[in-house]
Amino acid sequence: GAGVSQTPSNKVTEKGKYVELRCDPISGHTALYWYRQSLGQGPEFLIYFQGTGAADDSGLPNDRFFAVRPEGSVSTLKIQRTERGDSAVYLCASRPTGGSYNEQFFGPGTRLTVL
């Protein structure tokens, strides 16, 4: 079956612009996560959705970052007034209801470059 998909695969933008990154989870997965992976680092947690609501947004670095999941499936990560330091690969993962022990399935990521 289809895995987690993310669009676009690459996004180049200019400093100060607004960007949206999309994540399509595996069908039926109720939990959805966003992570950010900077060059040479491991992924860092940003936000976790259970259904439509954000259950944990403690990883969002500041108020320029916001994420939504209005219908409990697709999620959009929104970044306002982008900065060069936002350049990274943004990973999305989903987990099924009752999925054992936090097993998360990852998408291929969106590589964001802020010029």
Next chain:
Amino acid sequence: AQSVTQLGSHVSVSEGALVLLRCNYSSSVPPYLFWYVQYPNQGLQLLLKYTTGATLVKGINGFEAEFKKSETSFHLTKPSAHMSDAAEYFCAVSLQGAQKLVFGQGTRLTINP
């Protein structure tokens, strides 16, 4: 708070040699432990996980890891490296009941012919 340390950002072994990737964690309570592999331009793929029970865990592609509570370690091994094992490997920890994964910095594994 939990943390993960992967010793060695880059490991190089010969084809057929033993692979050993080190992972130590810090957690105040018994965690869940994971190893993920990332091939170029692909997402993270779960290799294996430890939750409870047997401390020696076997995963895909011939990898295994052993949870050693006394050493707070979860090192990944494979007896004989293949060229196809070349990738980035990440150790991760999650608290029971918590949802987010905390990752180490990763180890890039290179296989020499």
